Amino acid sequence: MIQGTTSDAGKSTLVAALGRYLARRGVSVAPFKPQNMTLSTSLTTDGGEIARVTAMQAAACRVTPHTDMNPILLKPRSDRGSDVIVRGHLQRHMAARDYQQFKLQALDAAVAAWEALRRRHDVVLVEGAGSPAEINLRAGDLANMGFAERVDCPVWLVADIDRGGVFAHLTGTLALLSASEQARVSGLVINRFRGDPALLQSGVDWLQQYSGKPVTGVLPYLHGLILEPEDSLGHCPTPTTEQAVRVVVPSLPRMAQHADLEPLRRHPQVALTLLRHADAWPGADLVLIPPSADPLGDARWLADAGWRPQLLRHLRYGGVLLGLGQGFALLGEQLSDSHGRTEAGLGLLALRSRLQAPQPQPAAAYWGGQAVAATDFGDVQCQGAALARPLLAGTSGAAAGAISDDGQVFGSALHGVLGQPAVLAQLLSRCGVAAQRVDHAARQETSLERLADWIDEHLDTAALMRTLRG
Structure with a gap:
């Protein structure tokens, strides 16, 4: 031992x-x-x-x-x-x-x-x-x-x-x-x-x-x-190329599944910043709303910390916004749980989400034609007009995700989608960078x-x- x-x-x-x-x-x-x-x-x-x-x-x-x-x-x-x-x-x-x-x-x-x-x-x-x-x-x-x-x-x-x-x-x-x-x-x-x-x-x-x-x-x-992190992102390395994608991640009090962000953090063309306060905004090409172990509490935190006005400004300047796992639910209009508690979301997608006990299972889908092997924890149920335009093919419900009409706001309840090199390269290309394909598993x-x-x-x-x- x-x-x-x-x-x-x-x-x-x-x-x-x-x-x-x-x-x-x-x-x-x-x-x-x-x-x-x-x-x-x-x-x-x-x-x-x-x-x-x-x-x-x-x-x-x-x-x-x-x-x-x-x-x-x-x-x-x-x-x-x-x-x-x-x-x-x-x-x-x-x-x-x-x-x-x-x-x-x-x-x-x-x-x-x-x-x-x-x-x-x-x-x-x-x-x-x-x-x-x-x-x-x-x-x-x-x-x-x-x-x-x-x-x-x-x-x-x-x-x-x-x-x-x-x-x-x-x-x-x-x-x-x-x-x-x-x-x-x-x-x-x-x-x-x-x-x-x-x-x-x-x-x-x-x-x-x-x-x-x-x-x-x-x-x-x-x-x-x-290597896979224990339960935090730790130090974010400096990009090794001049053409870097600036990624901002709101540092949610109950951020979960840190490994979802690890492929981004380790990519040589990414400068990732964990940001606690929206008023310390450094500028970004991409904002990622991460998974949360307490989505209702983190929805309140995002509102109290002034994130919605900053995200709207980010989108007006042409930025991209991605939500993963419970972070996808936070992009919607409202979240509720099995106890009848509700909180307002960021209101950036026509989406209402209900949180439930997780029932994890493997998931297979396609993002822009690229195969995605990921995990569906089954703890987010969604409904709303945003689901009519899914981000992913080959799956359904919250796992399929959604993408806004202008293509700037999108997400999925799946975990691990950025672990596929081709999918990660496609995401970075949305931010205007000819991205290298980095195989995170091979590097590990x-x-x-x-x-x-x-x-x-x-x-x-x-x-x-x-x-x-x-």
């Missing part, structure tokens, strides 16, 4: 790296995360839903994503409650306090999924969540040491030296663990190191002596990796191979194999 001293210490990347390293050597290996909280998810071939980053790790391991790989998935709908998905399927919405009571059942489900994976694979790489030293979350823990203790698996602890304080992070985390948990840690990994490793050696020697634990790797900082595959080389060169692979055999 890979645990981290903090969030974003590099757990997800290290699991993907180890998975590809082992898969290249013919080992049957699978990723596993007992509990994850994220709004970026992916469908599996067995008809369920897991965290998108876990699906990326499955690709690293060269196996098909399965719901057993992420048995407990929490999709936050507010600061105090989440949809709880168990082994791929929605259990129910729970307040945070109710989930604490549910944890024992959740741990049993996670263990059952882990045992199923163990029967199918030689190695299961378990990823923790956050930090194992969160004192207030120790009771009933199934994300870190609680799970490791239950299934009796060894733990490697990873820390990010780039943010500073790596020795305090590692020794402090160990100090807050119980005696049995401390004994379970069999390796320490220092991640994102910049510079000459020889200059770090005295610190590594001290750390090993002080903790009694071996440092099994000092992993250098890797630039330019193209190249990154996974780089990660395996990274492990081969900088990790104590002999210690890794001893740990696995043990």
Whole structure:
């Protein structure tokens, strides 16, 4: 099991790296995360839903994503409650306090999924969540040491030296663990190191002596990796060409499915800006209204933040406006939910949308003659005159989307449509750019191979194999 001293210490990347390293050597290996909280998810071939980053790790391991790989998935709908998905399927919405009571059942489900994976694979790489030293979350823990203790698996602890304080992070985390948990840690990994490793050696020697634990790797900082994001877009790279499409994305408080934007963010001809306040408008060729985990709340936020007047001005100047997922519903006149609550949308398409419990399934369609393989979460029902002019062919309802008479405003409730290089190039051409076709999946595959080389060169692979055999 890979645990981290903090969030974003590099757990997800290290699991993907180890998975590809082992898969290249013919080992049957699978990723596993007992509990994850994220709004970026992916469908599996067995008809369920897991965290998108876990699906990326499955690709690293060269196996098909399965719901057993992420048995407990929490999709936050507010600061105090989440949809709880168990082994791929929605259990129910729970307040945070109710989930604490549910944890024992959740741990049993996670263990059952882990045992199923163990029967199918030689190695299961378990990823923790956050930090194992969160004192207030120790009771009933199934994300870190609680799970490791239950299934009796060894733990490697990873820390990010780039943010500073790596020795305090590692020794402090160990100090807050119980005696049995401390004994379970069999390796320490220092991640994102910049510079000459020889200059770090005295610190590594001290750390090993002080903790009694071996440092099994000092992993250098890797630039330019193209991997699925955990649950945010992070830093947006500078375009590598002078002719760039300026893309603005309103930074919705409950933005979801960040991976929908990843092909745009990574495209060498795109300058993407996440914008919180409309009055900070930098100018744009394209505005993308992203998916939302709370469309009603984000509709209010768009209104309060003054986005509608700015979008109307953007359209008067010839700009393009795209809505994806629940962002498509936000383009319409009104949104409502099953509880009878309603909110006004942006009013840019003749569309009324009703929100319902998701029923995710794969979707196939065509955008401008280009095949689209995407996901329909089935959580948006639409009606209105705008649907008479669908954006996509080969599908129906909200999934088919709509396009305005002037061709400036369009969208679809589907997720993942920009993942096809030809579709993304077609979108950028609408903004007046002769777009390059960039294969995001191929670039991710190249990154996974780089990660395996990274492990081969900088990790104590002999210690890794001893740990696995043990």
